[in-house]
Each structure stands twice: as C-alpha cells, then as structure tokens.
Amino acid sequence: xxxxxLDLQATSEKQYIYTxxxxxxxxxxxxxxxxxxxxxxxxxxxxxxxxxxxxxxISTEVCxxxxxxxxxxxxxxxxxxxxxxxxxxxSTMGKKLGDPDDPLLxxxxxxxxxxxxxxxxxxxxxxxxxxxxxxxxxxxGNPRFAWxxxxxxxxxxxxVVMELKPVDARHEDPFEEILDRKKAARxxxxxxxxxxxxxxxxxxxxxxxxxxxxxxxFPEDPLxxxxxxxxxxxxxxxxxxxxxxxxxxxxxxxxxxxxNVQAMVFGNMGESSGTGVAFTRDAASGENIFYGEYLMxxxxxxxxxxxxxxxxxxxxxxxxxxxxxxxxxxRMRLEQHYRDMMDIEFTxxxxxLFMLQCRVGKRTGLAAVRIAYEMQQEGLIDEKEAILRIxxxxxxxxxxxxxxRQQKEAAISEGRLLAKGLNAGPGAATGKICFSAxxxxxxxxxxxxxxxxxxxxxxxxxKGMAAAEGILTQRGGMTSHAAxxxxxxxxxxxAGCGDLKIDYRKGELHINGAEQVFKEGDYLSxxxxxxxxxxGKIETRSSEVIDVxxxxxxxxxxxxxxxxxxxxMRWADTYRKLRIRTxxxxxxxxxxxIAFGAEGIGLCRTEHMFxxxxxIDSVREMIxxxxxxxxxxxxxxxxPYQREDFYGLFKAMGDRPVTIRLLDPPLHxxxxxxxxxxxxxxxxxxxxxQEVLQRIDNLRESNPMLGLRGCRLGxxxxxxxxxxxxxxxxxxxxxxKEGHNIVPEIMVPLVSTVGELEITGEIIHKIARRVMAExxxxxxxLVGTMIEVPRAALTSGDIAxxxxxxxxxxxxxxxxxxGMSRDDAGQFLPTYQNLDIFHTDPFxxxxxxxxGRLMKISAMEGRKTNPDLKLGICGEQGxxxxxxxxxxxxGLNYVSCSPYRIPIAxxxxxxxxxx
Numbered sequence: 040x041x042x043x044x045l046d047l048q049a050t051s052e053k054q055y056i057y058t059x060x061x062x063x064x065x066x067x068x069x070x071x072x073x074x075x076x077x078x079x080x081x082x083x084x085x086x087x088x089x090x091x092x093x094x095x096x097i098s099t100e101v102c103x104x105x106x107x108x109x110x111x112x113x114x115x116x117x118x119x120x121x122x123x124x125x126x127x128x129x130s131t132m133g134k135k136l137g138d139p140d141d142p143l144l145x146x147x148x149x150x151x152x153x154x155x156x157x158x159x160x161x162x163x164x165x166x167x168x169x170x171x172x173x174x175x176x177x178x179x180g181n182p183r184f185a186w187x188x189x190x191x192x193x194x195x196x197x198x199v200v201m202e203l204k205p206v207d208a209r210h211e212d213p214f215e216e217i218l219d220r221k222k223a224a225r226x227x228x229x230x231x232x233x234x235x236x237x238x239x240x241x242x243x244x245x246x247x248x249x250x251x252x253x254x255x256x257f258p259e260d261p262l263x264x265x266x267x268x269x270x271x272x273x274x275x276x277x278x279x280x281x282x283x284x285x286x287x288x289x290x291x292x293x294x295x296x297x298x299n300v301q302a303m304v305f306g307n308m309g310e311s312s313g314t315g316v317a318f319t320r321d322a323a324s325g326e327n328i329f330y331g332e333y334l335m336x337x338x339x340x341x342x343x344x345x346x347x348x349x350x351x352x353x354x355x356x357x358x359x360x361x362x363x364x365x366x367x368x369x370r371m372r373l374e375q376h377y378r379d380m381m382d383i384e385f386t387x388x389x390x391x392l393f394m395l396q397c398r399v400g401k402r403t404g405l406a407a408v409r410i411a412y413e414m415q416q417e418g419l420i421d422e423k424e425a426i427l428r429i430x431x432x433x434x435x436x437x438x439x440x441x442x443x444r445q446q447k448e449a450a451i452s453e454g455r456l457l458a459k460g461l462n463a464g465p466g467a468a469t470g471k472i473c474f475s476a477x478x479x480x481x482x483x484x485x486x487x488x489x490x491x492x493x494x495x496x497x498x499x500x501x502k503g504m505a506a507a508e509g510i511l512t513q514r515g516g517m518t519s520h521a522a523x524x525x526x527x528x529x530x531x532x533x534a535g536c537g538d539l540k541i542d543y544r545k546g547e548l549h550i551n552g553a554e555q556v557f558k559e560g561d562y563l564s565x566x567x568x569x570x571x572x573x574x575g576k577i578e579t580r581s582s583e584v585i586d587v588x589x590x591x592x593x594x595x596x597x598x599x600x601x602x603x604x605x606x607x608m609r610w611a612d613t614y615r616k617l618r619i620r621t622x623x624x625x626x627x628x629x630x631x632x633i634a635f636g637a638e639g640i641g642l643c644r645t646e647h648m649f650x651x652x653x654x655i656d657s658v659r660e661m662i663x664x665x666x667x668x669x670x671x672x673x674x675x676x677x678x679p680y681q682r683e684d685f686y687g688l689f690k691a692m693g694d695r696p697v698t699i700r701l702l703d704p705p706l707h708x709x710x711x712x713x714x715x716x717x718x719x720x721x722x723x724x725x726x727x728x729q730e731v732l733q734r735i736d737n738l739r740e741s742n743p744m745l746g747l748r749g750c751r752l753g754x755x756x757x758x759x760x761x762x763x764x765x766x767x768x769x770x771x772x773x774x775x776k777e778g779h780n781i782v783p784e785i786m787v788p789l790v791s792t793v794g795e796l797e798i799t800g801e802i803i804h805k806i807a808r809r810v811m812a813e814x815x816x817x818x819x820x821l822v823g824t825m826i827e828v829p830r831a832a833l834t835s836g837d838i839a840x841x842x843x844x845x846x847x848x849x850x851x852x853x854x855x856x857x858g859m860s861r862d863d864a865g866q867f868l869p870t871y872q873n874l875d876i877f878h879t880d881p882f883x884x885x886x887x888x889x890x891g892r893l894m895k896i897s898a899m900e901g902r903k904t905n906p907d908l909k910l911g912i913c914g915e916q917g918x919x920x921x922x923x924x925x926x927x928x929x930g931l932n933y934v935s936c937s938p939y940r941i942p943i944a945x946x947x948x949x950x951x952x953x954x
C-alpha cells in the first residue's frame with residue numbers, strides 16, 4: 040500500500056483519515072469495513088491508475104466513536120488531523136478552501152461498507168460563499184457556472200445540514216418550490232435556461248428561506264461548512280430512512296458509515312462537461328451491454344434525483360466518441376478486476392473524464408442470476424462463485440407472476456394503455472394509486488395492493504416503496520433513486536414516465552393527451568418489463584419458470600430464463616449437503632413440491648385433513664363423545680377418509696420419505712362457534728343443543744397452546760392415535776403392494792418428557808404390527824418426535840432412546856422459548872426490531888442465539904445417545920436462508936419448507952455448504 044506523504048497521525052495514535060489520489064492511496068478494496076464501500080473503491084481505482092479526483096476518507100471508526108461518545112469526535116480530529124488532511128489535499132490541487140481568488144471546492148459524501156443508495160447524505164460544491172463564488176466565476180471565465188454551483192450548494196447544505204425540508208409528503212421540497220416559481224416567472228422549463236442573474240436571485244431567496252424557517256444565517260466560513268457537512272454525514276447514519284433501509288436489508292447498525300471528502304470536478308461548466316451513472320451490464324435484465332445514463336451541463340445529483348430525464352449512455356458514443364471509448368475501456372477494466380457487474384459514476388469536466396465512484400451494482404433478481412451464469416460461462420468466475428453470488432431470495436423474482444397476455448392485449452385494444460416509461464424493474468403489478476409513502480404504507484397494512492406514484496422518489500419514501508407492489512415516477516431514469524431502490528427490493532418499477540402530470544395537493548394524476556383524471560385509490564397496472572402504464576386491473580399469470588415446473592410447458596422450457604434457473608438448480612444440487620423436503624398435506628401440494636425438487640415431506644399436518652365435506656362432522660362427533668366407545672364409533676367413520684388421504688399422499692411421493700405428524704391442535708379448534716352451526720351439529724349427531732353447548736364449554740381452555748393437545752391428547756384418548764396409525768399403515772401396505780418402497784415417518788407432537796414418547800410409541804408399534812400382520816406386508820417405518828418444547832430440547836439425550844428422528848418444530852419452539860405468541864407479537868415486534876432488540880422477526884428467521892442454542896443442545900445430546908438419529912426442521916423458518924445456513928452448521932439431515940420456497944432453500948443450502 041503506498042505511504043502517504045502526509046503524516047496524519049503520530050505513529051502511536053490511531054489513524055482515522057486515509058488519503059487517495061490518482062496513482063496511489065492509503066487503502067484498497069479490501070478495507071470496506073474501515074473505509075466504507077465508497078472510500079475503499081475510490082482507493083482501489085486510484086491504485087489502478089484511473090482518473091480519480093484526490094481526497095481523503097474519514098473512517099467508519101469515527102462514526103462508531105461519534106455515537107458511542109454522545110456525538111463527539113476523537114480527540115484532535117477536528118482541531119489537528121482534519122486540517123492536516125485538508126492541507127495535503129490543497130497542496131495536491133494547488134488551491135485552497137476559502138481562497139477568494141481560486142477556491143478549492145469539495146464534495147462530502149457518506150459511504151457505508153454496504154451500498155445504501157440515496158439513504159444517507161451528500162453535499163457538493165462545499166467551500167462557496169459570497170466571496171469565493173466571484174473567484175470561481177473569474178477563474179472559470181463562466182459566471183453562470185459559478186452561481187449555478189453556489190445555488191446547488193446552498194440548497195444541499197440547507198437541506199442536509201440546516202434541515203429545511205418539506206412539510207410533509209404532499210408538499211414539494213421548499214427549495215424546489217422556489218426554483219419552480221422562478222422558472223414559471225421566467226417562462227422556462229429547464230434549470231439550464233436560468234441565467235446568471237436568476238441564479239444570484241435564487242441564492243438569496245434560498246438563504247432567506249433558511250433564515251425564516253430555522254432562524255440561522257447560512258455559514259460563510261468554509262471550514263465551518265466542512266465541519267457541519269461531516270457532522271451531517273455521520274448524523275445521517277441514523278436518520279429514519281437509513282434505519283428502515285438497514286432493517287430491510289439486514290445491515291447492522293453498529294457498522295457505521297465513513298465520510299469521503301473529495302476535490303470537486305464540474306459537469307456543469309457547459310456543453311463540453313457532463314455527468315453520468317452507468318453499469319457494466321444491464322442492471323434490470325443482466326444483458327452484457329454497457330448500460331447507463333448521462334446529462335451534459337449537469338452535476339451528479341441531477342441524474343440520480345430524477346429532476347431531469349437523462350440520455351442513454353449509447354448517445355454519448357455519437358456525441359463524444361473519445362470519452363465514450365475511454366469510459367468503455369474503464370468499464371471492461373473494472374469488470375475484469377472486480378469480476379462482477381459494477382455501478383460507476385463519472386464526470387466530464389471540459390472534455391476530461393474523471394471517475395467518482397465504483398461499486399458492485401444493485402440488480403434485479405433476474406439480472407443477478409443471468410450475470411452470474413454468464414460470467415461463469417465467460418470464465419470470469421467458477422460455478423461455486425456463481426452460486427455464492429446469488430442471494431437465494433433473488434430467485435423469488437424468477438417465480439413472480441406476469442400479466443395474463445390476453446387480458447393485457449384486451450386492455451390495450453380498449454385504449455387503456457396510458458403511457459410508457461423506462462422499464463426499471465421487471466414484473467407485473469396492479470394496485471391502487473397512492474401519492475405518498477405514508478398513504479401507501481397505511482393502505483398496504485389494510486391488505487390492499489398499492490402502486491406508489493411520485494414525481495420522483497426520495498429516500499424519505501423508503502417505507503412506501505417497501506409496502507407497494509409497484510413504483511411509478513414522472514421523472515428520473517434507469518439510475519434514479521426509484522430505479523435503484525426498486526431493483527434492490529425486487530419491486531416492479533417504471534421511471535421517467537414524462538407523460539404523467541402529478542398534483543400532490545389535489546391528489547390527482549393526469550396523462551398527457553388523455554381526458555381521464557386518476558385519483559388516489561384508482562387502479563393502475565404496471566408492466567415493469569415493457570415500461571407500459573395501463574389503466575385498471577389486469578390479472579397475472581405464472582412466470583416461465585413456474586410454467587415449466589407446474590405444467591411442463593415446452594415453449595417456456597425453451598426460454599433463456601428457464602435454462603439459467605435450471606442450471607443453478609443443478610449446481611445447487613451438486614454442492615448442497617442438506618436434503619430439501621416440503622410441508623404438504625394434500626397430493627396436489629406434494630406433486631407441486633416434487634416439481635420444484637422436493638425430496639420428501641418433512642411435515643404433514645394431519646389436522647388439515649379433518650376439514651371439508653362430511654368428515655368434519657365425524658371429527659366433531661368424536662370430540663363431543665361421552666364414552667370411549669362413542670369416540671371409537673366416530674373414529675371408525677374417519678378411518679376411511681384418513682386412509683385415502685395417506686394413500687394419495689404416498690402415491691404422489693413415490694419412494695420419497697413422508698413425515699406425518701399425529702393430531703396436534705387442541706380439540707376445541709375443530710368445533711363450531713356460530714349459533715346456527717352449533718344447532719346444525721346438534722341435529723347431525725343427535726344430541727340436545729344444551730348438552731352440545733355444555734360439552735363445548737367444558738373443552739374451552741384458558742391457554743390452549745399449552746393445554747390438552749399433541750401427545751397429551753393421544754395419552755388421554757389412545758384411540759385417536761390408534762386410528763391415525765392404522766390409516767397410515769394400511770395406506771402404506773397398499774402402496775407397498777403396488778411396488779413402492781414408502782417409508783412412513785410417524786411423528787409424535789409436543790413431547791416434553793421421554794415417558795410421553797414411550798407411551799405413544801407403544802401405541803404406534805402395537806397398531807403397526809397388527810396392520811402388517813393383517814395385510815401380510817412388511818413396512819419399514821420410523822417413529823420420532825417433534826422437538827418444540829424447550830424441556831424436550833434439553834433432555835434430548837433421554838428422548839433419543841425412543842426416537843429414530845427429531846424434527847424441530849421451530850414455530851412452537853420459538854413461541855415457548857421466547858415466551859411470545861406469534862399471533863400477538865405483531866403488536867410489539869416492529870418496535871423491538873427498530874430498537875435492535877431483535878435484528879429480524881424470530882418467527883421468520885430463527886433466533887439463533889436462543890432457540891438455535893436449544894436446537895444445538897438437542898442435536899448434540901440426541902446424537903450422543905443415538906448416532907443414527909435423523910434430524911430435520913419443519914417450522915416456518917425452514918425456508919429462510921439464514922436459518923438454513925444455521926441448520927447446515929448443526930449437521931441436520933434436511934430442512935422442510937413450503938413448495939414454492941424449495942428453490943430458495945436449495946440455493947441457501949448450497950451456499951451454506953460452500954461457506
């Protein structure tokens with residue numbers, strides 16, 4: 040690593056500031072934890088000899104210190120180290136901050152180790168005041184340029200540091216309102232049409248607005264400006280939008296952000312200057328093309344903020360072939376160096392190219408899979424790295440529905456195609472229009488599908504974007520905030536739809552050339568693949584991948600999407616150690632799961648079989664029976680149903696293992712609650728109404744979750760498990776005679792002591808032996824238990840003496856382990872997550888420190904007693920990638936999840952195996 044010519048700290052002191060300049064830097068790409076992603080990659084580009092404006096990075100450790108010490112800085116940082124770093128930058132540039140004749144201007148940007156586009160704050164053109172703006176005008180020979188920089192700086196600093204912001208989501212940015220009034224008064228549309236006097240007036244009007252709203256004068260001292268900007272960057276780490284984004288993307292709050300101070304280069308010096316954002320491949324589709332946008336006579340925020348709709352990067356090839364060729368060469372160098380698709384920012388200053396940033400680019404799930412596949416085919420990465428490149432959740436996008444073709448064509452023929460924008464996020468979305476993030480969130484919480492419609496999104500819209508099915512913006516391009524964040528979230532997005540005219544105050548959407556006015560609550564449909572905006576609702580249909588898996592559609596099987604998806608599934612099957620089973624109760628569910636690659640059933644909830652048709656009446660008759668003989672009579676009626684249920688399930692699964700959980704819920708869950716239903720039941724089972732009511736009341740429990748359910752039912756009423764085991768074994772014998780080697784795994788629920796499993800096991804074995812003798816057929820079957828009670832986890836060594844398998848029922852193990860009802864935890868879990876008490880919802884992703892530790896103890900103790908003990912997980916967390924990785928580390932044999940989560944589980948298991 041090159042040594043800085045500046046001694047920022049004495050050798051005995053901690054280094055908090057790291058310099059970079061073209062040709063060398065004090066850091067590199069491996070130092071993201073310390074320098075943040077932006078700082079580390081600026082250093083890396085400098086080391087590669089790319090044209091990077093010089094600057095310095097204040098490390099993430101300063102941010103950590105800042106919050107741990109009451110928003111103060113390490114000793115000497117502001118008084119000594121920062122001025123020394125600034126002096127070094129001034130020496131490199133030959134300019135001074137605050138020099139009235141030739142001022143140095145700098146940008147101040149945040150940069151966390153994980154990319155958080157738009158979530159934290161940036162300030163450009165710092166160092167301008169009423170004196171230095173004249174020096175910049177004189178030096179550049181371009182007064183309009185100088186005053187344009189000044190009005191941008193006052194606007195950014197006023198927003199970020201002095202916190203003059205919109206009143207609420209239905210109001211525009213106060214600076215933008217002033218700007219819009221100015222343009223309207225001048226009869227112009229574009230910012231670039233403002234002249235020098237207009238810009239001077241704007242600076243004064245901006246400063247007055249700040250003073251009126253905050254009571255504070257705009258600071259003239261550039262060093263004070265710099266310190267204020269650095270404080271705002273570190274402060275923005277914990278602003279609301281950054282916190283929400285971190286929660287959505289599982290970024291820990293303790294990481295902190297770095298702060299990058301960099302010499303300004305100017306894209307707004309005229310038509311020979313410009314700025315742009317690009318990707319080394321298409322971030323929406325994954326196609327291997329140079330993809331991006333730029334604006335001439337603009338600064339970087341103009342592109343990403345969406346205030347002007349930019350031009351495609353291919354236009355630059357015609358406008359300035361030399362700069363395009365240089366950019367294209369840098370694109371290839373960066374992709375070869377990082378071996379990934381990169382997101383780059385650049386500025387052209389008077390015909391000279393500068394690189395301002397590179398980072399691994401955000402992409403849709405579709406693009407992520409295609410890019411990883413094609414890079415493997417190109418030899419940039421191997422198949423193991425291709426697997427590791429894919430977040431398993433990204434596969435969900437390949438399974439998402441698209442619009443029904445006939446309905447969409449009919450809608451277009453009816454004249455419902457309203458407009459076309461940029462296809463920034465593929466997929467299909469239908470929902471009710473909402474013009475604010477808050478409204479979108481509230482309507483989504485009511486169970487409605489929502490389309491968030493904004494002039495352009497800003498980081499403050501993050502909650503609404505997360506809640507929406509799709510996002511539609513009037514302004515902005517493929518690299519705007521809306522597009523970047525939508526791709527990260529996997530949301531359908533259409534950006535830069537210039538035919539829209541949105542009036543926030545009236546809550547109205549107008550379309551150029553159309554008489555119809557759309558109001559909040561009206562339906563829109565977005566085709567994010569084509570960029571089409573269509574009035575009303577359109578039904579969706581399955582994706583190509585689903586078409587192949589569920590229907591064997593031969594046309595869909597020829598698609599590139601299916602080909603790539605299928606290859607990843609093959610690679611995942613090669614490397615994963617965990618088997619993947621499914622949770623299924625019906626033959627159709629089992630068939631779907633097999634199509635998705637299920638290797639067995641990890642959980643069949645037999646209680647789901649008791650509803651529907653006449654069988655529920657027999658169940659209720661059994662529950663309300665007064666004697667054992669009455670119960671047996673009712674159970675005899677249920678036996679044929681159960682036998683056919685299991686036969687259908689076994690037939691669908693072939694030779695694959697099937698784990699069947701004996702009846703688990705408390706009996707009152709099967710009883711009617713409405714008066715008319717109770718009266719009807721009274722007539723059907725020929726019992727007086729009052730007696731039925733009395734028996735229902737007798738079964739009511741104070742805490743049913745911890746009451747008479749699971750194995751306790753079977754011990755009090757052994758005829759219930761006896762009927763279920765008979766049905767299982769008779770169905771298995773029938774399947775065996777048909778030539779299948781089915782191995783039923785009979786699971787006893789809610790065991791907390793070894794005695795419960797011993798007693799229930801005796802019932803199971805007794806009935807199984809009897810059925811096999813009657814059928815003259817031998818069946819291999821297993822008896823095991825669901826570990827869902829903490830005591831069972833802690834005494835698994837004893838329980839394993841009588842079990843051939845454990846299945847971790849993490850739904851109840853989480854409820855009992857945390858002392859939380861998952862039905863009621865929604866009242867406080869969001870607050871717990873905001874306060875970092877829980878980083879994730881423990882009912883979605885396993886609480887590894889607590890519940891996971893119970894599983895670890897159980898697995899270790901169980902296998903110490905029984906080395907051949909089969910271990911699996913069947914709770915809802917079984918389809919969660921983080922949980923799957925944990926299960927791999929415990930050495931479990933399988934995970935079980937819903938059919939549509941199987942591809943995600945396969946990828947997660949392969950990634951876990953590859954480390």
